[in-house]
Amino acid sequence: MNTPRGTASGRRTPPARGGGAKRGGIPGDVPQNRSGFKMLRIAILLLILLVVALTAWQDGYRSTRWREPLYVAIYPIAADDSPVTRAYLAALDVESFKPIDRFFAREAERYGLNDSEPTKIRLKPELQVHPPQRAEGAGLLSTALWSLRLRYWAWHVSGHSHEPEDIRLFILYHDPALTPTVPHSLGLTKGLIGVVYAFAASQMSATNDVVIAHELLHTLGATDKYNFVDDTPRFPDGYGNPSQSPLYPQMTAELMAGRRALAPQKSQQVENLDEVVIGPATALEIRWPQHAR
Ligand SMILES: [Zn+2]
Numbered sequence: 001m002n003t004p005r006g007t008a009s010g011r012r013t014p015p016a017r018g019g020g021a022k023r024g025g026i027p028g029d030v031p032q033n034r035s036g037f038k039m040l041r042i043a044i045l046l047l048i049l050l051v052v053a054l055t056a057w058q059d060g061y062r063s064t065r066w067r068e069p070l071y072v073a074i075y076p077i078a079a080d081d082s083p084v085t086r087a088y089l090a091a092l093d094v095e096s097f098k099p100i101d102r103f104f105a106r107e108a109e110r111y112g113l114n115d116s117e118p119t120k121i122r123l124k125p126e127l128q129v130h131p132p133q134r135a136e137g138a139g140l141l142s143t144a145l146w147s148l149r150l151r152y153w154a155w156h157v158s159g160h161s162h163e164p165e166d167i168r169l170f171i172l173y174h175d176p177a178l179t180p181t182v183p184h185s186l187g188l189t190k191g192l193i194g195v196v197y198a199f200a201a202s203q204m205s206a207t208n209d210v211v212i213a214h215e216l217l218h219t220l221g222a223t224d225k226y227n228f229v230d231d232t233p234r235f236p237d238g239y240g241n242p243s244q245s246p247l248y249p250q251m252t253a254e255l256m257a258g259r260r261a262l263a264p265q266k267s268q269q270v271e272n273l274d275e276v277v278i279g280p281a282t283a284l285e286i287r288w289p290q291h292a293r
Pocket residue numbers: 214218223224
């Protein structure tokens with residue numbers, strides 16, 4: 001995706017240079033036309049941005065009404081050519097992601113949400129293409145452009161589905177022997193899209209589920225609740241039960257912290273969603289009722 005875009009912006013350069021040459025030849029005339037075109041281009045760009053912003057607002061409103069289940073489409077992608085990854089993807093079925101649906105149903109019930117089935121995860125066919133990647137150290141503008149490209153890409157690869165897809169999660173599976181550490185996964189509220197870096201190993205399926213559930217809630221507006229310096233859960237919002245006595249070790253982890261606090265500066269990655277809860281701060285962000293049982 002980077003190369004064609006780079007080429008396109010390269011192609012835009014020569015006409016500008018030509019315009020510069022003309023400006024010297026016919027003073028006054030060309031700049032007037034150019035400013036007309038410029039105004040038109042700005043108007044079109046503003047219109048596109050307005051439509052994008054309105055759509056994002058509408059998505060956000062609809063996705064957190066919780067009146068009917070949210071349909072979550074999971075698109076598996078092999079991140080490498082390893083036979084291990086291939087075999088893992090071949091073994092995925094509708095049951096593979098049921099623990100995530102069960103987790104959200106359990107937590108929704110605890111919050112007294114009327115809908116007993118807040119999410120309905122559906123496994124989609126494997127994709128042979130990879131999502132556009134954000135450049136390392138990307139600034140505000142290039143991140144915004146990348147986000148638009150990702151949304152276009154997601155619409156393009158999945159836009160012909162007849163089933164409802166409220167949220168789309170693209171899961172890139174890696175053979176842990178080839179890629180022992182994966183990049184940070186991400187979930188975007190704009191476009192309700194998540195890109196999850198997961199491991200193709202059955203013993204890591206349960207931790208993959210935690211990451212998938214975490215990114216799913218990012219798409220609904222939930223924020224991280226851990227300290228970015230050392231990954232420890234933030235007190236009190238990142239603790240499974242901030243009023244537990246004694247406070248340590250925490251018996252559960254908050255989903256948006258992803259780790260169980262063992263001591264003020266010590267924490268442990270959770271192994272599965274049974275050890276995880278959704279805390280009141282996250283519940284507020286995704287517009288769940290505020291009285292957990
Ligand atoms: Zn996060």
